[in-house]
Structures are given as structure tokens and as C-alpha cells.
Amino acid sequence: MVMAFYAVPFVFMNASAGLRNLDPALEEASRLSGASTFRTLRKVTLPAVAPSLGAGFLLAVWFGVGMFSIPAIIGTPANIDVISVRIVELLTFTFPPQTDLAIGLSGFVVLFVGLAYWLQLRILRRGRYATVAGKGARAKTIDLGTWKWPARLLVLGYVLVSTILPIVALVLVSLNGFWTPNIAWDNLSFAAVTEAVFQDATTLKALRNSLLLGLVGGLIGILGAAMIALYVARKRTALAKGIDVAVKLPAAISNMVIAVGILLLLAGAPFHLTGTLLILLIGYLALYLPQASIAADAAVSGVGKELPEASAISGARPSRTFRKVYVPLMIPGLVAGWALLFIRIVGDLTASAILAGTANPVVGFRILEVFTSGSFALLASLSTVLVLITATVLVVVLAYTRRASKLGVSTRVGGV
Incomplete structure (x- = not known):
């Protein structure tokens, strides 16, 4: 359940970006032809956003198969073994390391990820999805009628259980100062949070380092992935396919x-480079560039051929076409991809536990230290601050993409 909750936001960001790039005229034409709402959804909307749904599916498979932190924290105490935790144990906590067995188990990871990647390629190659064309339009809101309140209750119930x-629980433990089922409401105070996070030099340094790495690494990763995705989408050569596979290959290996x-x-x-932020940045990019590549693939797949061809016919160079045509059309998907990278980097546990240290602490390394020592109040305080930061980023990203959707894609393309 926790792993599903963890994967849903990343799938949602890719799917929502695809829906915002969908041409509403296609759905309107279906309704005018007499198709019902359900048939329009099945025959028009879902095929149109198939690349984004495929990207979300592939990300969910990657997260599920390669996840280490959630199975290690929840599953290990309950004697529930999964492949990712078993591989880590064989390589890290077994002496001598059982490399041959770990490689054999990694073959299953490669199989699962390869199958998901093949399915996504099938979706992208079918070519039945709609793309952003040269004219903008606004999507029509569908009236759910009697299903409005059941849908609202379902969404609100999910948000309540998965988030609120x-x-x-985190906030109560943070304000209470210790973990107990008997909460003394009169003793709740922000002093514990302030002392644990903002008055501790190591924790504050770790927070600053993680935010810096998240901003820089997210920007570098999503821009690099966007350029690779454009090259792969437009060239369609064996070299381009090889580059695409090489970028996504690290996802098939344990973090x-x-x-x-x-x-x-x-x-x-x-x-x-030991003890430097540069080795952490390289590690984060190596781990999360495949996820950025998937988000960039979804963004590129929503750009049609009309506007780039018109730009080329008008005499614009490829670099100018990239800046004036591709980038404005891809911005919603790229912003969502950057948010994905930022959240993953800031909250990373696996790479941080190995590459970070006392000289270059980050949030993941600090959380692991606190969890090992058993200080649940400090752990809850640091987690609460991390949740506030990532939630703020998500709210800003969603607000931006909604505003961009209302203004219309076509108004952002010009100057060619």
C-alpha cells in the first residue's frame, strides 16, 4: 500500500501533463458525432494520452522493482523479503559478498524493467495518439451528474489515507517530542522541531545541501533528458535507439x-571526489536520469510535426526551433519532470547512505543516521520539514501547469 501511494504522484504528473497537451477539438468532434462520454474516453482521450500513461506505468514498475527504502523499513522487521533488499544484503551486509547470487537476482529486475520498456515503445510506435498542433483550444469540463459526490469522496478518502x-502523525510526534499513543495536547510545541532541525548545525547543513543538489541536479537532468528525447524522436536510427537504451539502462540495476x-x-x-557534493550530484544524475528520460519522452511525444516543419521552412535553425517551438510546447511536461527529479534527489536514501558523509551531509544520510539511533522525534521533525518543502514545490508546479493550460499552448509559441 505504501509503495503504491509512493508511485501515484509520479504517474499523476506525467498523465496530467499529457492531458493538458491534448487537443480538445478531438473530444468535441467525438461528442458531436454522437459518441457518449465513456466512448469518447475509451476511443479518443485514452489513446491520446497513451504516451503519458505509458511513461507513468514504466516509472511505477521501476519504483516498485528497484525500491529499497520502503521494503527495508517496513518489510524487514516483518520478515518480508523482496528482491531489492535481498540484493543489497548480499552485496553490503554479507561477508564475503555473494556477488554471483546478487547478479542472478538482478536478472529478474532487468526482465521486469525490460518488459515495461518494451510495452512503452509499443505504445509510442502505434502513433494513434493526438499531438499539440498549431491551434489552441480549451478543454470542456465534463459534468459527472450523480457521480460527482462519489468521485469526490473517493478522491478525498485517498488523500486522507495516503497523505493527511x-x-x-509526523506533526504530532514532532510537536510532542517523543512517540506515544497518549498525546499530551497541552505539551505540544514547535520548540522540538526548531531545536531538532534549525538549531542543529549538521541537520541544517544537510538540508541546504539537499536543496542545492535538488535544484541543480533536477535542472541539469531534465534539460539533458529533453535534448536526448528530441534526438531519439526525430532521428529514429539505430544510434538513437542505442542512446535511448543506454540512458534508461541504469534503471535496470539496483540503486x-x-x-x-x-x-x-x-x-x-x-x-x-570522496566527501564532495560533486560525487553526490553525479550519483543522483546516474540514478534518476532514466526517470527524467521517461518524463521527457512523454513531453516530446506531445509535440506534433506541423510547427517544427513550419519553423524549418521559414529558415529557422534547429537551435532556434528548439528554443521557440519545442521548449514552449514541452514546458508543462518538463516542469513536471523537474519536480520529479527534485523530489527524488532531496529525499534520496540509497545513494546518500553511500556517497554522503560527515563532510557532505544530505537529508537522506541524516535521516538514516537518526533512524539508526532510534530518535523518532528528530526523525519526525526532519521528515515534516522535508514534506513541507516537497509539498510546496508540487503546489507551485501544479499551479504553473494549470495557468499555462488556461493561457493556451499556442500563445506561448512565437518569434520563429
């Missing part, structure tokens, strides 16, 4: 294995 109640490999490669001679 866990956050309330722990990649982090250990980066540490062995860059920590010693001749690079000597």
Missing part, C-alpha cells in the same frame, strides 16, 4: 549497486 493522516560503483570509480585516484 501520515502527515498528522545500491550503482552507488557503490560510482564510489569505487570516483572516490579514489585519479578523481578523488
